[in-house]
Amino acid sequence: MNHHPRPIVQIYGIRSVKTARAVVDMGVKHIGVSYGKIHRTPGQLTCEQAKDIFENVQPHAVRVGLTVTSDLDEIRENLAIAMPDVLHLSGDIDEISPEEILSFKSEYPGLKILQPIPVLPNVPLGEQPVIDYVKRYEKAVDFFLTDTKAPGTTDIGATGIVHDFAIDKAIVETSNIPVIIAGGLTAENLQEAISIAQPYGVDSFSWTNYQDERANTLDCKDLDRVRAFVEAARHE
Numbered sequence: 001m002n003h004h005p006r007p008i009v010q011i012y013g014i015r016s017v018k019t020a021r022a023v024v025d026m027g028v029k030h031i032g033v034s035y036g037k038i039h040r041t042p043g044q045l046t047c048e049q050a051k052d053i054f055e056n057v058q059p060h061a062v063r064v065g066l067t068v069t070s071d072l073d074e075i076r077e078n079l080a081i082a083m084p085d086v087l088h089l090s091g092d093i094d095e096i097s098p099e100e101i102l103s104f105k106s107e108y109p110g111l112k113i114l115q116p117i118p119v120l121p122n123v124p125l126g127e128q129p130v131i132d133y134v135k136r137y138e139k140a141v142d143f144f145l146t147d148t149k150a151p152g153t154t155d156i157g158a159t160g161i162v163h164d165f166a167i168d169k170a171i172v173e174t175s176n177i178p179v180i181i182a183g184g185l186t187a188e189n190l191q192e193a194i195s196i197a198q199p200y201g202v203d204s205f206s207w208t209n210y211q212d213e214r215a216n217t218l219d220c221k222d223l224d225r226v227r228a229f230v231e232a233a234r235h236e
């Protein structure tokens, strides 16, 4: 499903209402919030912090909530406190089947699912199962995210590592649902990625954060970097 030339922008690492409101004012459409009752990743918010952001960001923003757990009961507990518009399943893709996602979704009318497709850097398209994942999961989810999976890890994303944009292009061309691309994207490499892949959306976490100790705080987003990223996504 090709989309060009003005993809929507999704920004991860939203950890306060103030940052959420600032990036939406810049033109960011999807705000990404990692949260949960059980602390599983650095920078993860509590459910109460996520709820505050979801309730106080501008109403036209799309609120994306990320979990790395594959325990559906744990996800249910998180959703009971803080309900996003889109649930981002960033754990091991093989631990929740498309059938389980369909059944889970039926409990939450209106909730959309974003499924990352794990892309290994420096591995040719024919030697990784990304297209198989697209064909299996597209009936069950609403968005794909082509995201870099660091070798040796189970969860997907937040690596800052770029992968071959030709793999993004192959996924976009195969998929019948919108595809957001991620993995090491910056204001500098974004136009190349967009012109090759022609995605529905583009995503950033690592390289729109401050590149110093502030990256580990609630105030991790460098708003100048976010603005440059949004402008690069708009450029035709």
Ligand SMILES: O=C(O)c1ccccc1NCC(=O)[C@H](O)[C@H](O)COP(=O)(O)O
Residues within 6 Å of the ligand: 012, 013, 032, 033, 034, 041, 042, 043, 044, 066, 068, 090, 145, 147, 148, 155, 156, 157, 158, 159, 160, 161, 182, 183, 184, 185, 203, 204, 205, 206, 207
């Ligand atoms: O946001 C998190 O804390 C997080 C933790 C573990 C996996 C993914 C996480 N967030 C998702 C994202 O950051 C983006 O969807 C994407 O992975 C960004 O990639 P990059 O710009 O290369 O960091």
